[in-house]
Amino acid sequence: MxxxxxxxxxxxxxxxxxxxxxxxxxxxxxxxxxxxxxxxxxxxxxxxxxxxxxxxxxxxxPLPDLLYAFGRHLFGRFARLYPRFVEGQTDTLRFLAGIEDIIHAEVLKLYPDAQLPRFDVEHQDEHRLVLVYRSPRHMPELALGLIEGCIDHFGQSVTVRSNPVDNGDQRSVRFELLRHA
Ligand code: HEM
The missing domain is CATH 1.10.260 (434 Repressor (Amino-terminal Domain))
Known part of the structure; x- marks a missing residue:
């Protein structure tokens, strides 16, 4: 890490x-x-x-609470440490839809040895985004904290629900984000 x-x-x-x-x-x-x-x-x-x-x-x-709190704090720090990732971005859902192909892809260029999770976009429209998180390190509470920290950062009214996905031996978590106009 x-x-x-x-x-x-x-x-x-x-x-x-x-x-x-x-x-x-x-x-x-x-x-x-x-x-x-x-x-x-x-x-x-x-x-x-x-x-x-x-x-x-x-x-x-509790451990999950600490990971969540750390993630929420960490997003604000990432936004300061790597301003070019958030500059010019205004929309939470659009930003988060690019976490895999844009943000973490750029992180990998900076740190070729980074061990990043996968975030697949299962659904995306103007008001709703569904992301599926998978990682051998399995830290969904950290992911939820980062998502909430991102919502804090952009200041839009967005709610998140998370649900574990049962897909055999590979654990994953589905995050559903809804934007309220
Ligand atoms: C400016 C924004 C962001 C930057 C610069 C960034 C960068 C990073 C870096 C450097 C790591 C550590 C990789 C390693 O230790 O090898 C990481 C891990 C991680 N990132 Fe991001 N990240 C950003 C936003 C986000 C957001 C919004 C999410 C959630 C949707 C997220 C989810 C995660 C998770 C869950 C990990 C832990 C590793 C794992 O689960 O396998 N990140 N990120």
């Missing part, structure tokens, strides 16, 4: 909890990297899972 995700996570923990909490979760998670993340580095995805799990234990907040 890209270092930028780790550095943003650590900053969020520091801001919302404390620097002490950062040290405590690094110690509790016993991550091989020792917690010295740089934005340009790449670290095992398991380290993120270990850190979020440690934060959940220490803070008493």
């Amino acid at each position: 890209k270092g930028v995700v780790f550095t943003e996570f650590m900053e969020m923990v520091e801001d919302h909890f404390s620097l002490r909490m950062v040290d405590e979760i690094i110690e509790e998670a016993a991550v091989p990297s020792g917690g010295a993340y740089t934005a340009v580095g790449t670290y095992p995805h398991e380290e993120m899972v270990a850190l979020v799990t440690a934060l959940s234990r220490r803070s008493g907040m």
Whole structure:
């Protein structure tokens, strides 16, 4: 997983909890990297899972809630760190419909070793977008947080529903977004 995700996570923990909490979760998670993340580095995805799990234990907040809150925070950070992805964009549904072929495709050019999820567009019209999320890392709560963060960013009235999709051994989640005029 890209270092930028780790550095943003650590900053969020520091801001919302404390620097002490950062040290405590690094110690509790016993991550091989020792917690010295740089934005340009790449670290095992398991380290993120270990850190979020440690934060959940220490803070008493459920793991899914933490992943969701992190995703919601992360979108705002991504919009600042990579302004060219959001510049000139005004429509939440149109932006999110391009997550696979435009946004993450560009991310892959920046970081050829990025491990990105898949977002297939199952339906798209002016008021409704259906996205299907699939990832070997399976972090639908993070995805929902990023979607909600994106909705916050564009400030339109959009609601999201998420439902697990039963398709055998590959877990996926369907996100249905509705825009209210
Ligand atoms: C400006 C917008 C965005 C940028 C620059 C961006 C960039 C990235 C980067 C750098 C990663 C880490 C890849 C790795 O660790 O190897 C990532 C992961 C991820 N992104 Fe995005 N992203 C953006 C918007 C979104 C949005 C709106 C969603 C949700 C629809 C999303 C869903 C995800 C998810 C769920 C992951 C975690 C990896 C996984 O599930 O396999 N991203 N993204």
